[in-house]
Amino acid sequence: MFQEKLRQGWLDRSGNFGMISALLAPVLLASAGGAVDVAVAYNTRVDMQAQLDAAMLAAARKSGKNAQELEARNFLSLSAEDDKINETTGFVLTVNADGSITGGYEQAVETRFLRIIGLSSFKVGVDTTVAASAEEAAGGNGCIYALGNQSQAVLINSGANVKSTKCEVHVHSSSNPAFIMNAGATIDTAKFCVKGANYIKNGGTLSNLETRCAAEADPYAGKMPEPSVPATCTTSGTMDGQNITLQPGKHCGTTFNGSPTITFKPGLHIISGRMIINSGATVKAEGVTFYFPDVNSEIRANGGLTFTATAPTSGAYKNILMFEKTSDASNNRYPQQYIFNGSKGEVLKGIIHLPNRDVTYNSTTNQTNNITLVVNTIIMNSSNWKIEPLEAGGTTSTSGLANPRILR
Structure with missing residues (x-):
């Protein structure tokens, strides 16, 4: 009888272990998969920085803020309406007091694993400032x-x-x-x-x-x-x-x-x-x-x-x-x-x-x-x-x- 009770107790505990494993599975998956999501976001940011650098160098050769912003958006394949209709992407260009120009570029990178715990995306942002050589001047027309x-x-x-x-x-x-x-x-x-x-x-x-x-x-x-x-x-x-x-x-x-x-x-x-x-x-x-x-x-x-x-x-x-x-x-x-x-x-x-x-x-x-x-x-x-x-x-x-x- 003792052996029978021992066997039944073991079965009860193994059932508990199964329940715990089921509960922990999403957490373990999110932890392991989260590293993948973070790596994807990091690589996206590197790509965005390279794209923005090229876009701002091209923009700096244009005259005036409006033309510069349009050139940068074209380089980034963004329409002028993107900021209004697409909350996952944003771009802004600023003319600084010293004549240099700064571009800020944001994207939402969707996650595959972290969405299990309610994190559906990362907001990734980069910025680039471009200036001329000392003897040159900005200022458009x-x-x-x-x-x-x-x-x-x-x-x-x-x-x-x-x-x-x-x-x-x-x-x-x-x-x-x-x-x-x-x-x-x-x-x-x-x-x-x-x-x-x-x-x-x-x-x-x-x-x-x-x-x-x-x-x-x-x-x-x-x-x-x-x-x-x-x-x-x-x-x-x-x-x-x-x-x-x-x-x-x-x-x-x-x-x-x-x-x-x-x-x-x-x-x-x-x-x-x-x-x-x-x-x-x-x-x-x-x-x-x-x-x-x-x-x-x-x-x-x-x-x-x-x-x-x-x-x-x-x-x-x-x-x-x-x-x-x-x-x-x-x-x-x-x-x-x-x-x-x-x-x-x-x-x-x-x-x-x-x-x-x-x-x-x-x-x-x-x-x-x-x-x-x-x-x-x-x-x-x-x-x-x-x-x-x-x-x-x-x-x-x-x-x-x-x-x-x-x-x-």
Whole structure:
């Protein structure tokens, strides 16, 4: 009888073991199969990173954020609607303050074994940041950047006439109103992008306006090679004569009497304080960079000026026509006025980087100006202004990154 009870007890316990085994089987399967699912997700992530790297390098060669995003999506075989209709896939492209671009790419990788315990997929994400070489600049086809987030960051007065086939205007203000346009003005550019939604338009013609637009960041922020400012002045005070030639160096509080022809020799000219050029003067500055070491330094022309200025095509200041010190936070806090008064005729070529200036533009161009103008705010008065992006081929190009590299 004892042996019979022992045999029955063993059968009872072996039944319990069978039940335990049945309960543990899914856990054991999930544990072993989970390693397979994790390996699949990891390999998918590696593939996604390679795809995104290639997509962002291709995108960086395009002009402007919209074209860059479209190129990346095409490379990844994603339609523009994928983010809306497919919750398992997502892509976003961001233009950074330094001009580089970052792409973020996500996919949901389905599991085969871990779904047993309720985990049906892994969310896998990668990102890639791409930048240009130091002498190149991003910024798409932007020609005018008004960075100030304040009311009336752009004022377009009657008589302003701006014409461009490729240039974009990017207004960062989201205040009310972000800009004001008065009757009798014509602004015909490829794009007029305004971050805010509120504006006042009293008439005139404004082509390709986009509100609530993702205004592109300053493409040159942190990239300008600020020079050391000499303690002594190369020139200073009042200068007389009909023909005056200035060598590169530091010019301190300089005033030119009469209506001379002023020739700036090629190189870096540091303008310390106010340089005053009287009406009727002619300025020639080819292969020249003007640097303002503080917000109180400027070239002040008193109207009736003929002004021709082109940036260097090589060297440390390649394509930089005018720029100011921006590395000093205390200097940046107090934007000052800057007036372009070359009303008889003006030819400009290069980057004009004055993010701490409230610019007033009163000039007429004799031919198309190839410029990128970065300011705090801008007033466009009666003027005839033809502008296009900087040309490619030996010059800084705003049509994408010529030799993009991955920063990750």
